[in-house]
Amino acid sequence: MSYELIAILMFSTMMAMLLTGQRVFGAIGFVAVLAALLLWGEGGGEMGFSAAMKLMKWYPLLTLPLFIYMGYMLSESGIADDLYKMFHVWAGPLNGGLAIGTILLMVVISAMNGLSVAGMAIGATIALPELLRRGYDKVMVTGVIQAGSSLGILVPPSVVLVLYGMIARQPVGQLWLAGVIPGLMMASLFVLYIVVRCKLQPNLGPALPAEERNVGWGEKLRLLQAGILPLLIFFSMTGLFVMGVTSLVESSAVGAVAATVAAAVKRRLNRQVMEDTIRKSLGVTSMFMWIIMAALAFGAVFDGLGAVKAIEGFFIDQLGLGPWEILIMMQLSYILMGMFLDDTAMLVIVAPLYVPLVKALGFDLIWYGVLYTITCQIAYMTPPFGYNLFLMRAMAPPEVTLSDIYRSIIPFVLVMTLGLALVTIFPDIALWLPNWHYGR
Numbered sequence: 001m002s003y004e005l006i007a008i009l010m011f012s013t014m015m016a017m018l019l020t021g022q023r024v025f026g027a028i029g030f031v032a033v034l035a036a037l038l039l040w041g042e043g044g045g046e047m048g049f050s051a052a053m054k055l056m057k058w059y060p061l062l063t064l065p066l067f068i069y070m071g072y073m074l075s076e077s078g079i080a081d082d083l084y085k086m087f088h089v090w091a092g093p094l095n096g097g098l099a100i101g102t103i104l105l106m107v108v109i110s111a112m113n114g115l116s117v118a119g120m121a122i123g124a125t126i127a128l129p130e131l132l133r134r135g136y137d138k139v140m141v142t143g144v145i146q147a148g149s150s151l152g153i154l155v156p157p158s159v160v161l162v163l164y165g166m167i168a169r170q171p172v173g174q175l176w177l178a179g180v181i182p183g184l185m186m187a188s189l190f191v192l193y194i195v196v197r198c199k200l201q202p203n204l205g206p207a208l209p210a211e212e213r214n215v216g217w218g219e220k221l222r223l224l225q226a227g228i229l230p231l232l233i234f235f236s237m238t239g240l241f242v243m244g245v246t247s248l249v250e251s252s253a254v255g256a257v258a259a260t261v262a263a264a265v266k267r268r269l270n271r272q273v274m275e276d277t278i279r280k281s282l283g284v285t286s287m288f289m290w291i292i293m294a295a296l297a298f299g300a301v302f303d304g305l306g307a308v309k310a311i312e313g314f315f316i317d318q319l320g321l322g323p324w325e326i327l328i329m330m331q332l333s334y335i336l337m338g339m340f341l342d343d344t345a346m347l348v349i350v351a352p353l354y355v356p357l358v359k360a361l362g363f364d365l366i367w368y369g370v371l372y373t374i375t376c377q378i379a380y381m382t383p384p385f386g387y388n389l390f391l392m393r394a395m396a397p398p399e400v401t402l403s404d405i406y407r408s409i410i411p412f413v414l415v416m417t418l419g420l421a422l423v424t425i426f427p428d429i430a431l432w433l434p435n436w437h438y439g440r
Helices: 003-019 024-056 059-076 079-091 097-113 116-133 138-153 159-168 172-200 217-242 248-265 271-305 307-318 323-338 343-360 365-380 387-395 402-408 410-425 428-438
Strands: none
Touching (some): 003 024, 003 271, 024 271, 059 159, 059 248, 079 097, 079 217, 097 116, 097 138, 097 172, 097 217, 138 159, 138 365, 138 402, 159 172, 159 271, 159 343, 172 248, 172 365, 172 410, 172 428, 217 248, 323 343, 323 365, 343 365, 365 410, 365 428, 387 402, 402 410, 410 428
């Protein structure tokens, strides 16, 4: 059997296992270790062990549990609720103001957690009921929450970019800085869309009634002070890193400690909050570590087969495609896979194949990491099985139907496609900040 056929058999077996509902790390790791044993005998069984050792020696991985802990601490202690109350009062007088505030809330939650699931949970439980009660169009606000929560995998500390850095062997610090401007640009495009849409159709996002807008300045400043606390945590953490005072891992430790101190200052740090935070942080961290380990083992088998070189030869020599044509095909494949898989599964399945190809084509791997992440954002919301669609269906109230959810994402997918095109055409949108910081 040829090595190309073996590679296709491995890939198809793994996809079949995933489609039957097997856990991502179980399917990938099982196929990798079984293939290694069949191909190389007893010695091949050490590939899984080698992947585990490589994982344990990767120092930047320490950032993963610390950032996840920080996000859950701020969420479980109710500090995220304070943020939404602040946006509610300050942005409410505008048409679509609460929807704009929800996008801003999602940006801050993304900067505190790095996971889209956290933003979705907070948006669906805190913002959505309030927006519906205020008479906002249910289709529009459902799209707002889904689009806003997708920023969690782009705005630092993005967990997805940590995983990409591990697999592509790229500095996580540069990847995070590369995601800052595209993430803020994407959020700004969302806000611009809401402003224009609600200007043309004010009934979609009515302003707060006059009696609710007449909040005293004392109350406004108190809410502003409550909302500034998590922003201070984020900027102290990232600011120290950008200035070179702390390393990446040290910055994550600063964020975790600052979040705990903030919860204590707010008098919300109790046994229940600590238990919930630690349990959820350990669960998510363990899941990602298993997935990374399985991906490393799978990638090692593919490297041993020479499958990466075969794919390069197929696209470049046999099909005769140009670099940009190949890049577009890869991005389209992510969107297709996003109909069935989450971002982590997509990354660990194809990154070991695509990253060497991207490098061979002469593209910057930091820039490509941002392209991949934005494409994942789009894939998250692509019917029929986009990851965010079913998360929203599980969390939304009964009056929001699956049809509403499908319709809600159409304009936001178009906006995100525009953002992807801008970053593709103008790579400096992603590369300027890391080049500036690390070139000083």
